[in-house]
Amino acid sequence: MAIIDCPECTHKISDQSLSCTNCGCPTSKMKFLIRCPECSKSISNQSISCTNCGFPIAKPAPFKAVPPPLPTQNPIPIVQGNRKSKGTAALLAFLLGGLGIHKFYLDQVFWGILYLLFCWTFIPVIISMFEVIILLFMDESEFNKRFS
Structure with a gap:
């Protein structure tokens, strides 16, 4: 009311x-x-001027429906967060693979800690050399599916 x-x-x-x-x-x-x-x-409200003083009455503009904006393609690609680079992972595996640094980069913390614990045996160095080859020959889409 x-x-x-x-x-x-x-x-x-x-x-x-x-x-x-x-x-x-x-x-x-x-x-x-x-x-x-x-x-x-x-x-x-239909008058065009005041009947008392003659003042002109402005009519409100007719309502025009605004068409919705047309969908456009976004020229800037949307980058997903936490994308990992295959080249960076392979380089880290080659240079610091014995310490498991590449495992930390790929968010495999458990394996990174395991490599650190056994780095004195040089076993992680041998394994990381195989991982360098695997990473270099892995398809980009498969890498993104596994590590991103």
Whole structure:
């Protein structure tokens, strides 16, 4: 429930009432009345000028529906987070494979710790040389599927 002004007498009335309690103007008529911006007299919303002072009434522009924006292709590829480079993994395996650094890079922390624990035996060095060859000959999509 809202309080509105009667366009005839400016008396405050409920929007639920059937007519103004002060002047008797029906509320159904109020929906079609507007106030003149110059003299504040109530006039029909269809008027092109005020009947009291002659002030021209600007009609609101007709509503134009704005078409939705057309979908466009994003020229910038969306980079997924945490993408690993096959070349970097192979280089780390070749240079620091005995310490398991490439395993940490590939988010295989358990294996990285295992390589560190056994680095004194040189077994991780031998295994990492095989891993370098495997990484270099692995397809890019397979690498991304396994490590990204």
